Amino acid sequence: MVSNKLVAALTAYSAVAAAVPVASQTKGFSLVQEAIPKSSYRAPAAHLAKALTKFGAPVPAHVAAAAASTGSVTTNPSDGDEEYVTKVTVGDSTLNLDFDTGSADLWAFSADTPSSERSGHNYYKPSDSATKVSGASWDISYGDGSSASGSVYKDTVTVGGVTFDAQAVEAASSVSSEFTQDTSIDGLLGLAFSSINTVSPTPQKTFFDNVKSSLDKPLFVAILKHDTAGSYDFGFTDDSKYSGDIAYTDVDSSQGFWSFTADSYSIDGQDAGSSIDGIADTGTTLVLLDDDVVEAYYETIDSAQYDDSQGGYVFDCDADVPDFAITVGDYTATIPGDYINFASAGSSTCYGGIQSNSGIGFSIFGDVFLKSQYVVFDASGPQIGFAAQ
Numbered sequence: 461m462v463s464n465k466l467v468a469a470l471t472a473y474s475a476v477a478a479a480v481p482v483a484s485q486t487k488g489f490s491l492v493q494e495a496i497p498k499s500s501y502r503a504p505a506a507h508l509a510k511a512l513t514k515f516g517a518p519v520p521a522h523v524a525a526a527a528a529s530t531g532s533v534t535t536n537p538s539d540g541d542e543e544y545v546t547k548v549t550v551g552d553s554t555l556n557l558d559f560d561t562g563s564a565d566l567w568a569f570s571a572d573t574p575s576s577e578r579s580g581h582n583y584y585k586p587s588d589s590a591t592k593v594s595g596a597s598w599d600i601s602y603g604d605g606s607s608a609s610g611s612v613y614k615d616t617v618t619v620g621g622v623t624f625d626a627q628a629v630e631a632a633s634s635v636s637s638e639f640t641q642d643t644s645i646d647g648l649l650g651l652a653f654s655s656i657n658t659v660s661p662t663p664q665k666t667f668f669d670n671v672k673s674s675l676d677k678p679l680f681v682a683i684l685k686h687d688t689a690g691s692y693d694f695g696f697t698d699d700s701k702y703s704g705d706i707a708y709t710d711v712d713s714s715q716g717f718w719s720f721t722a723d724s725y726s727i728d729g730q731d732a733g734s735s736i737d738g739i740a741d742t743g744t745t746l747v748l749l750d751d752d753v754v755e756a757y758y759e760t761i762d763s764a765q766y767d768d769s770q771g772g773y774v775f776d777c778d779a780d781v782p783d784f785a786i787t788v789g790d791y792t793a794t795i796p797g798d799y800i801n802f803a804s805a806g807s808s809t810c811y812g813g814i815q816s817n818s819g820i821g822f823s824i825f826g827d828v829f830l831k832s833q834y835v836v837f838d839a840s841g842p843q844i845g846f847a848a849q
């Protein structure tokens with residue numbers, strides 16, 4: 461039921477928002493009306509909340525609550541599921557970004573990136589309303605040795621219909637060769653905790669941190685898939701996208717990651733008993749585990765061996781590759797063996813989707829695992845939830 465106050469405010473708002481004077485010296489002006497694209501539809505109360513805020517009026521709690529929003533955006537695997545690419549509007553640009561729950565910077569190739577380094581990429585162009593953050597810089601390095609750095613703007617970012625108009629956008633002035641050569645992505649959108657954002661002197665909030673209070677629920681869901689389109693959903697869970705119940709467990713965000721403990725693991729259905737501490741990391745391709753677990757896994761494949769030239773375990777491509785599973789409470793999250801037969805390593809040899817974490821002290825549950833699950837990243841708690849998809 462829409463209250464008459466709401467009607468009045470919406471009328472006032474729509475008159476202000478829609479009136480576009482053709483020219484101040486004419487006797488009147490024409491109203492340029494344009495349909496709001498379905499994808500950018502916002503609840504009426506969201507417009508009221510914005511109008512009231514714009515004119516300095518308090519937003520009643522019931523209006524703020526009704527203004528909450530949700531969003532969903534398609535994410536597509538690159539060849540071989542190496543990474544997942546998601547279209548995002550950043551300022552005046554539509555960019556292909558890698559959503560990364562293992563880092564907290566939203567950065568992109570930009571006009572400041574030397575043209576030799578940005579060939580083949582879309583790049584960020586600040587909108588007319590963008591502002592440069594004076595004195596701010598950023599510099600990020602990733603686990604694979606890749607890196608990027610640059611300056612910082614505040615601009616409007618829209619992900620799947622959810623918009624934040626003062627998002628910190630980190631414009632690259634330098635990117636390492638891994639990014640220059642990877643023309644699948646134009647940058648990253650960090651979804652880890654803002655405590656590990658690299659902007660100096662003042663760390664900036666992630667897109668999710670900025671919008672979570674306006675979402676119906678302060679959560680996002682990663683629905684990554686093998687060799688086909690999936691989605692990132694913001695503010696809601698959708699029981700048509702998973703089966704059974706979602707098994708939740710606590711997250712330790714003290715290191716900035718979505719870190720959790722799997723109660724046990726099994727190889728080919730054989731329970732190995734011990735727990736695994738790890739992070740859910742959409743920006744990492746593979747599953748990286750402690751050496752004892754990796755060795756136990758590849759002992760089950762006769763042809764498996766560590767290949768120094770490949771920097772990892774390889775095996776005959778026609779080998780019978782076992783499932784690897786972790787348990788969270790009474791839920792068993794299984795990676796099908798086929799996902800662990802990850803990529804060709806030349807001739808009839810294939811590269812494993814499970815590899816060593818190089819002794820970093822925690823495991824990394826990357827895309828090889830995540831694409832087998834419906835994964836809820838819930839800021840309330842915080843907690844993480846898994847279900848079969």
Ligand SMILES: Cc1noc(C)c1CN(C)Cc1cc2n(n1)CCN(c1cc(N)ncn1)C2
Pocket residue numbers: 542543558560561562563602603604606638639642648741742743744745
């Ligand atoms: C191709 C390809 N294959 O695997 C990747 C990755 C690429 C993309 N390509 C080589 C370039 C690149 C390098 C990185 N990315 N993209 C994504 C962010 N990176 C992370 C994120 C994170 N949470 N943890 C570790 N690194 C490193």
